[in-house]
Amino acid sequence: MAMVTRYRIEDEVGRVLTVEGFFSYEVDDALQFRREDEALEEAAAFPGTTVERFERYSTAPDFFLSGTVSIERSAA
Numbered sequence: 001m002a003m004v005t006r007y008r009i010e011d012e013v014g015r016v017l018t019v020e021g022f023f024s025y026e027v028d029d030a031l032q033f034r035r036e037d038e039a040l041e042e043a044a045a046f047p048g049t050t051v052e053r054f055e056r057y058s059t060a061p062d063f064f065l066s067g068t069v070s071i072e073r074s075a076a
Contacts, residue, residue, distance in 0.1 A: 004058045006032045007039035009049050017046065 008016050008030040015023035016030035024030075033039035039051040 001057050001059055003055050004034075005053060005055050006034060007036050007051050007053055008032055009039060009043045009046065010052050011046070012048050017042070017049070 008027075010016055011023050015025050016027055018024050018026075018029045019031050031042075033042070033051075036051060036053070043049045043051050
């Protein structure tokens with residue numbers, strides 16, 4: 001296990017952006033980004049949001065979480 005840095009998008013009341021594209025108070029459902037620039041790019045579509053940095057434990061520290069989601073959203 002390793003500690004990894006991830007980023008998530010939060011709105012003005014502390015809800016997180018989920019994989020489904022909605023905001024929720026359930027932090028465990030947050031869409032996670034490995035790179036801050038990717039999170040900032042996604043956050044641009046949601047005025048009033050911020051990108052928050054957090055750390056969590058991972059068994060696969062290089063696992064790319066946001067790539068598949070970002071590609072799917074771009075294709076939609």
